[in-house]
Amino acid sequence: MIHFNELKHGNHVMVLNEGTWMEGVVQHINPDDGGQVEVTTGVQTNWYSIPEIESIPLSEEQLLRFGFEKEVMESGNMKYKHGAFRVLAGPTKLFTDFLMWYREEKSHINYPMTVHQFQNRYEAMVKIPLE
Template identity: 40%
Template sequence: MINIHELKHNNYVVADYEGQKRKGTVSGIAPEDKQVCVTTDEGNQDFWYDVENVYPIPLTDAEMGHLGFTKEDLEDDAVKYKKDAFRLVIPQRDDFSSVEMWYREDIRRFPNVHYVHQLQNQYHDMTKIFLE
């Protein structure tokens, strides 16, 4: 389950309907009803889901690639992901448990970023650009 207060329009999530899980994009949020509208990747259809049926997408190397980041291997097994002037560094390959990110003068060490939607929100907060 995902915290509904973390969600913003265009965040990527996984929605579950009767055991069928589909990736999609948040297209509406109704906190008072505890529901999230998700536009699924399959068929571009909007469906409303109870928040307990909406799940975050864990950050992985593959997801960083899907978001348009380029990867640079650093010494001592650290990895830097780059997109324009934005940088994100993880201490060890495939370990997104602690990240450091920066955009120009804005540096954030160990923000609460473990899922794609959290990265999208931090990226937007820092750059004022939606990460898609």
């Protein structure tokens, strides 16, 4: 389950829209009345409650959609580059045990990270949203 306080404008999430899960982008967050989140899916913009929102597991596909470039290292590890920002992942535990860094700031992630968590960590390190 996604945590309301983790969501920010621009985060990519899944929403339950008329019985179908669709990917969308957070537009606004309203903490009143139990919390509502406005999400644009490409089909429509609508307000959703937390039970109707799920996180997206971080994957290579998601990084490439954000404009990261993939480099296969001689060791078999994968390096993903976006400007000066780097992600280094092993071939078997791609996004459950990996390193991410920007200049001198490094983070070792050892849990299954989601797309919105990655976007938030990227923004905290680079000071620019990843959309």
